[in-house]
Amino acid sequence: MFEFVCVIYFSADPADTLYVGNFESCARAHSYVAENFDSKAVNWVKCQHEDYLYLPKNFIKKEVRYD
Numbered sequence: 001m002f003e004f005v006c007v008i009y010f011s012a013d014p015a016d017t018l019y020v021g022n023f024e025s026c027a028r029a030h031s032y033v034a035e036n037f038d039s040k041a042v043n044w045v046k047c048q049h050e051d052y053l054y055l056p057k058n059f060i061k062k063e064v065r066y067d
Contacts, residue, residue, distance in 0.1 A: 002063040004029055005053055008037065009044040021064035022050065032066045 002022040006029035010016045023029040026047035033045050 002061070003050045004047055005050050005055075006030075006033065006064075007046045008033060008042050009046065010041060011043055019062070021062040023047070023064050023066065028066050029064075032064060 002024055004023045004026050006020040006023055006026075008018045008020055010018070020029065020033060023032065029047045030045060033042065
């Protein structure tokens with residue numbers, strides 16, 4: 001149900017990222033980011049279905065319930 005992974009990029013450096021969590025849709029993920037993060041600090045928001053990403057075996061899924 002929470003299969004859309006949201007990551008924030010603060011710069012072009014891949015190390016300067018933040019895993020926000022898993023959401024029910026990308027629309028909810030983008031709304032959550034817009035409400036909870038400073039738009040001037042966020043360079044780019046990436047949201048993608050988890051089936052199309054490589055997730056490490058030790059990945060801990062953080063389900064964000066946002067309405």
